[in-house]
Structure formats: C-alpha cells, structure tokens
Amino acid sequence: MAFRANISLLVFTSLLFSLCSALSPNYYDQTCPSAEMVITNAVKKAMMNDKTVPAALLRMHFHDCFIRGCDASVLLNSTKNNKAEKDGPPNISLHAFYVIDNAKKELEALCPGVVSCADILAVTARDAVALSGGPSWEVPKGRKDGRVSKASETKQLPAPTFNISQLQQSFSQRGLSLHDLVALSGGHTLGFSHCSSFQNRIHNFDAKHDVDPSMRPSFAASLRNVCPVHNKVKNAGATLDSSTASFDNMYYKLLVQGKSLFSSDQALLSEGKTKGLVSRFASSKEEFESAFVKSMIKMSSITGGQEVRLNCRVVN
Incomplete structure (x- = not known):
C-alpha cells in the first residue's frame, strides 16, 4: 500500500467524500449478471503470468480510494493539459492496469456502458486477496467513475515515513x-x-x-x-x-x-x-x-464519481 504525503483539509472538504448507501452486492444482478465472473477470470488469467498482480491490484485500490474516493481516478491517463494521478510520485510504481482494461473490454462487449471502472477495481482488490489465500467477501457495487485526476493530489496519500x-x-x-x-x-x-x-x-x-x-x-x-x-x-x-x-x-x-x-x-x-x-x-x-x-468494505464504500466510463483510461 506504500502510502505517501499529507492531506489538506481544504482539498478533502471540496471532494465531499461520502459513504454511499446506494451500493449493493446485487447491483448488477439484472443489468450484467456475469460481471463478477468476468472480472475474477481476468485476475486469474493475469496471475498465471505474473505473481505480483494481486499486490498490485490491492495497492491500486487503496491509492484510488484515498484520493477523491473510490472513483477509478487512478486509472485515468495524463493528457496534454493535465498530469494524472498515475503519474504522481507515489504512483509511478503502480502496475497491472491491463487487468482492469481486459475486464472492462469484455464487460463492454457483454453489457455496454453498465459496469463502472471503479467497481471493477473494487472487485479485483477482493479477488487479489481471495486468490492469494485470504478471505473473500461480497463487494458492494454501484460506484461511479470520476472525471478528475491530478498528480498533485497524490501528496494526500499517507507516506511510509508517517508517525x-x-x-x-x-x-x-x-x-x-x-x-x-x-x-x-x-x-x-x-x-x-x-x-x-x-x-x-x-x-x-x-x-x-x-x-x-x-x-x-x-x-x-x-x-x-x-x-x-x-x-x-x-x-x-x-x-x-x-x-x-x-x-x-x-x-x-x-x-x-x-x-x-x-x-x-x-x-x-x-x-x-x-x-x-x-x-x-x-x-x-x-x-x-x-x-x-x-x-x-468501509474504505471501498467511500465514493465520489459521476459517470460510467466506456474506457477506464479516459473520461467519456
């Protein structure tokens, strides 16, 4: 999890994080019933080729939730006019973004515009733990994806040097x-x-x-x-x-x-x-x-997004 830096109360207040009561383990039961199976299979496939995938996905989810809530803002690419979270100093070593991309691609073919990148990331974090011999749990779903990602805000991540x-x-x-x-x-x-x-x-x-x-x-x-x-x-x-x-x-x-x-x-x-x-x-x-x-479950229920991205790396 290798968290870094401090948080300003002003930034935190402006983000209006909330524990979202709308989240539900059954959120996709009608709209995309195979969503979790698709995500879990993507994690399993990646783990066959790279044993570091579980740690990478769990860390990615932590780093996402601690900035603007669990809104998949950590997945957004930098643009000409904006340096995104993934390119902030604490996140340079994040990897395995392709696992999210692979799951999203398959889900878009099955259920276009339904499953958020933030939910995919939350489920992969659970799978990272469960497939490494840890506990499993029902992941509440229904998060939306954020539209803002700023490398400068990664200073809010707790540092490994913190007391x-x-x-x-x-x-x-x-x-x-x-x-x-x-x-x-x-x-x-x-x-x-x-x-x-x-x-x-x-x-x-x-x-x-x-x-x-x-x-x-x-x-x-x-x-x-x-x-x-x-x-x-x-x-x-x-x-x-x-x-x-x-x-x-x-x-x-x-x-x-x-x-x-x-x-x-x-x-x-x-x-x-x-x-x-x-x-x-x-x-x-x-x-x-x-x-x-x-x-x-408590941490991953901090929400802050606005849309369901069609591509996890760019806003709609």
Whole structure:
C-alpha cells in the first residue's frame, strides 16, 4: 500500500467524500449478471503470468480510494493539459492496469456502458486477496467513475515515513478509525517495496543511530546489504513480509519481532490501542481476516464519481 504525503483539509472538504448507501452486492444482478465472473477470470488469467498482480491490484485500490474516493481516478491517463494521478510520485510504481482494461473490454462487449471502472477495481482488490489465500467477501457495487485526476493530489496519500498521529489524521479524515488503520495495514502482507521507502530506517536514522533501534539488528543488516547507502540498483528492495505471495497475518508477526519495513508500520506499536490490535492480529489470523474484510468494505464504500466510463483510461 506504500502510502505517501499529507492531506489538506481544504482539498478533502471540496471532494465531499461520502459513504454511499446506494451500493449493493446485487447491483448488477439484472443489468450484467456475469460481471463478477468476468472480472475474477481476468485476475486469474493475469496471475498465471505474473505473481505480483494481486499486490498490485490491492495497492491500486487503496491509492484510488484515498484520493477523491473510490472513483477509478487512478486509472485515468495524463493528457496534454493535465498530469494524472498515475503519474504522481507515489504512483509511478503502480502496475497491472491491463487487468482492469481486459475486464472492462469484455464487460463492454457483454453489457455496454453498465459496469463502472471503479467497481471493477473494487472487485479485483477482493479477488487479489481471495486468490492469494485470504478471505473473500461480497463487494458492494454501484460506484461511479470520476472525471478528475491530478498528480498533485497524490501528496494526500499517507507516506511510509508517517508517525502514528499523521496516520490517524489521514485515516480519520476519510472516516476511518484506528482499528481500520491497523486492519488495512495488513494489506502489506502482499507485495514488495523499493529501498527508497524504508531507506530512512537503515541509514542515518537520527543523530545517535545509523539504524532505527526498534528494528531487529540482523534484519536491518540484511536490508542494508540489499540497499546500501549509495544504492545504484534501480529495482532493489525487499518483500513486505516473508510470505509475500500469501495473504495471511505474517505481517503482524514480523512487526512485533522488529522486522517491519516502513516507519508507518513500526508506528503502529507506538500507541496503546494500535499496539494491542497488532498483537491480537498477530495471534489470530481469523480475527485479522474478519477485521480486514470489514475495513475494506468501509474504505471501498467511500465514493465520489459521476459517470460510467466506456474506457477506464479516459473520461467519456
């Protein structure tokens, strides 16, 4: 999820995010009954050729919902006069957009102008989790696609360097609680991070320490080996947990062992309530999965779009 930067209350207020009561798991039952099957098949097909697809789709959905709500604005291409979200610094490493495109193309042939790109993205995020061994859930649908996408607004994404108060502020401004913060952070059980996102913890940490003292020394040493101070390897980095292709609670187990990558991960242990939740989720995969599903449904119900795009990369 590798969130970045801060949010201005002014921008947030202008977006008028809302928890949309019109969303329903049965939204397409009459208008496009095979919608979910088409989307799931597109994810399965992509996963056969690229094991990074689940992490990419889950991260894409997070990054979409935290800017203007879950309106698929992250899918829009830049134009001559506008640099879109996908080209903002935190989103440069997003990939697997073709999975959405493939599902959309097939859905347009079956049910023209019916299924929104925002709904496709929400369903692929669920499939990314379920097809990686995690829980499944009924995805409420009925989102509309947005018409605005600005790279400058990606500064609103929570950064991997955030402390607990910054994280709490970012999540609360979207109607998400500390419980949601800890549960959704479990999405880090899938995926990979480049060195730049955790370099601050393993080199020149502060005036007294070169390495973050909360990090297990052997773990820090392994990261420093992969990410030296003058790293010149373009795609160098580390997996977000030791079972990176499986959706499980290993992220929390490693976190309590001092083996987390981001400052924002370690920050979850700096506050009593969040630390307690980390311990609970580390101890119980079932409790984590239940909390993750509830928080995903809550986050993915933040809406903000106006249309159903015919092409997910351009407005109608």
